[in-house]
Amino acid sequence: MRSTPPWTADLSSVAHTAAALAAAYRVGLASALAAWPVLLGRAVFYGVCLTILGAFWGKVAAEHLPGTLAARLPAGGLGRYVGVTELITLSVTTIQLRLEDELRSGALEPHLLRPKHYLAQTLAGEAGGMSARFAVLGAAGLALLAATGGPWPSVSALAGVVVLAVLGAFVGVLLFTLVGLTAFWLRRVLPALLITQKLIFLLGGLFAPIALYPPWLHAIAVATPFAAHIAFAGEAMLAPSWTQFARALAAQLAWIAVLGALAALMWRAGLAKTLREGV
Amino acid sequence: MGALSTYRAQAALAIRTSFSDRTNFVLLVLGMAVNNGFWLILWFLFFTGFRQVGGWRMGDLARLLGILYTLFGVATVFAGGYRDMAGAILRGEIDALLTQPKPVLARMLARESIASAWGDLSTGVLILAVSARLDLAGAALAVAAVAIGAVAWLSAGVIFSSLAFWVAGARSLSRDLMDFTLMFASYPGPIYGGWAKVAAFTVLPAGFVAIAPVDLVRRPSLEAAGIAVGAAAAYAALALAVFSLGLRRYRRGASPGS
Numbered sequence: 412m413r414s415t416p417p418w419t420a421d422l423s424s425v426a427h428t429a430a431a432l433a434a435a436y437r438v439g440l441a442s443a444l445a446a447w448p449v450l451l452g453r454a455v456f457y458g459v460c461l462t463i464l465g466a467f468w469g470k471v472a473a474e475h476l477p478g479t480l481a482a483r484l485p486a487g488g489l490g491r492y493v494g495v496t497e498l499i500t501l502s503v504t505t506i507q508l509r510l511e512d513e514l515r516s517g518a519l520e521p522h523l524l525r526p527k528h529y530l531a532q533t534l535a536g537e538a539g540g541m542s543a544r545f546a547v548l549g550a551a552g553l554a555l556l557a558a559t560g561g562p563w564p565s566v567s568a569l570a571g572v573v574v575l576a577v578l579g580a581f582v583g584v585l586l587f588t589l590v591g592l593t594a595f596w597l598r599r600v601l602p603a604l605l606i607t608q609k610l611i612f613l614l615g616g617l618f619a620p621i622a623l624y625p626p627w628l629h630a631i632a633v634a635t636p637f638a639a640h641i642a643f644a645g646e647a648m649l650a651p652s653w654t655q656f657a658r659a660l661a662a663q664l665a666w667i668a669v670l671g672a673l674a675a676l677m678w679r680a681g682l683a684k685t686l687r688e689g690v
Numbered sequence: 691m692g693a694l695s696t697y698r699a700q701a702a703l704a705i706r707t708s709f710s711d712r713t714n715f716v717l718l719v720l721g722m723a724v725n726n727g728f729w730l731i732l733w734f735l736f737f738t739g740f741r742q743v744g745g746w747r748m749g750d751l752a753r754l755l756g757i758l759y760t761l762f763g764v765a766t767v768f769a770g771g772y773r774d775m776a777g778a779i780l781r782g783e784i785d786a787l788l789t790q791p792k793p794v795l796a797r798m799l800a801r802e803s804i805a806s807a808w809g810d811l812s813t814g815v816l817i818l819a820v821s822a823r824l825d826l827a828g829a830a831l832a833v834a835a836v837a838i839g840a841v842a843w844l845s846a847g848v849i850f851s852s853l854a855f856w857v858a859g860a861r862s863l864s865r866d867l868m869d870f871t872l873m874f875a876s877y878p879g880p881i882y883g884g885w886a887k888v889a890a891f892t893v894l895p896a897g898f899v900a901i902a903p904v905d906l907v908r909r910p911s912l913e914a915a916g917i918a919v920g921a922a923a924a925y926a927a928l929a930l931a932v933f934s935l936g937l938r939r940y941r942r943g944a945s946p947g948s
Contacts, residue, residue, distance in 0.1 A: 449862065455866075463877055466881045467743070467881045470880070474744075480739035480740055598711065598714045601717075602718060603721075605721045605722065605725035606721065606725070612728070613728070613732060613735075618736070623739060
């Protein structure tokens with residue numbers, strides 16, 4: 412009888428896991444695309460956000476009060492920055508609601524009987540949904556840029572922004588996964604969600620570019636996953652540079668690893684609690 | 691039992707239900723209060739750096755947010771049924787109300803009270819009391835502005851939700867329209883110009899939910915009062931008309947989208 416080397420079995424298991432994750436990703440992508448009216452509505456919402464925030468920053472830049480931060484605003488305004496940061500924000504799916512529903516209702520139970528890891532499969536599916544949103548909103552953003560007649564960024568700068576924005580959106584999915592996993596301990600994840608959202612606004616640069624912050628707040632912001640989620644891609648749109656790109660990419664990959672590990676730990680602790688005490 | 695007492699009884703029941711899980715209630719209220727406080731800090735940082743926008747300073751924005759949070763809190767605590775009224779219509783939950791002699795709209799509005807809205811209500815009142823620098827007359831005007839804004843906001847909620855009598859996908863559409871309105875309403879009025887201003891005072895009545903009531907507090911005048919009250923009354927009348935029209939269609943057995 413010929414024995415199979417152990418590493419072959421390991422490789423086969425990795426391949427099966429990867430195939431299952433790819434299938435979940437495809438299902439998430441296809442589901443999001445099938446709900447095209449929702450995507451269309453989101454694109455309209457994206458347009459509304461850009462209109463309001465564009466009008467707001469346009470007014471701030473036009474007033475150009477001496478002795479204020481207005482002098483530090485980029486010459487072309489913050490339209491492009493807002494375009495990228497809102498693109499990332501609106502691409503992130505509401506994974507926290509799905510986790511809350513399934514963890515609190517007990518719908519998790521049948522998933523635990525399956526040979527695939529629930530959290531990894533859910534994340535892959537949500538990444539598929541995120542990709543569909545990103546593609547549609549990205550196309551809408553480019554169409555708006557063309558319609559407003561603004562100068563186009565170079566192809567290499569645009570490619571860099573796309574890479575950082577996609578990774579930033581995935582950092583966001585992981586952040587909201589952590590929010591969703593608090594459902595193991597909290598009945599509703601809304602308080603955790605509200606606090607996370609506000610940290611994204613402040614430290615992620617969703618409200619204003621973190622480059623405008625005082626140095627101490629800027630230093631805190633860049634050291635958090637919130638900047639990796641939003642600010643790095645937005646800043647790459649304002650002032651593209653390969654050094655900044657490499658630094659941002661490294662930070663995003665590091666945060667993906669850290670947040671992924673944290674999610675796995677929370678999952679293990681939460682599941683142990685649920686199996687011990689019930690929902 | 692009159693329509694008002696029916697409404698009062700049902701709203702009281704909905705509020706008691708929202709209190710039932712104490713821990714959850716406290717967490718939701720505190721979460722919303724922290725959320726609103728954080729938003730105010732963001733604006734404080736903004737005005738520290740940029741001083742003003744369109745003539746608005748921090749005090750003006752505090753008035754806007756105070757009024758907006760309070761009116762949202764009042765509407766969502768005491769008439770929280772508007773939040774998912776489109777979903778309730780689409781699920782046919784209105785059928786049970788049609789067999790009863792009480793007004794349908796009042797019961798639809800009173801059937802739910804959202805716990806987190808107490809957080810909006812409390813932070814709104816706190817902001818108005820502490821940051822908006824209102825004297826007695828200003829406080830009275832702020833109360834009037836909250837009442838006017840709440841009527842406009844609820845009217846918008848009823849109009850958008852009533853789309854469910856005609857459109858099958860109205861649940862998410864009405865939510866989106868409410869979100870757009872809230873977003874438009876939470877920025878200083880002077881930033882809007884052109885078609886954005888037209889939208890803010892027509893399709894999405896953000897102008898009448900917050901901008902006109904806040905103008906009444908900032909620069910009180912008969913004209914400002916007339917505009918704010920008149921618009922809120924007009925939106926309320928429109929909401930009643932649209933809901934009645936939709937209900938009549940529903941009673942005939944027509945389903946959304948048909």
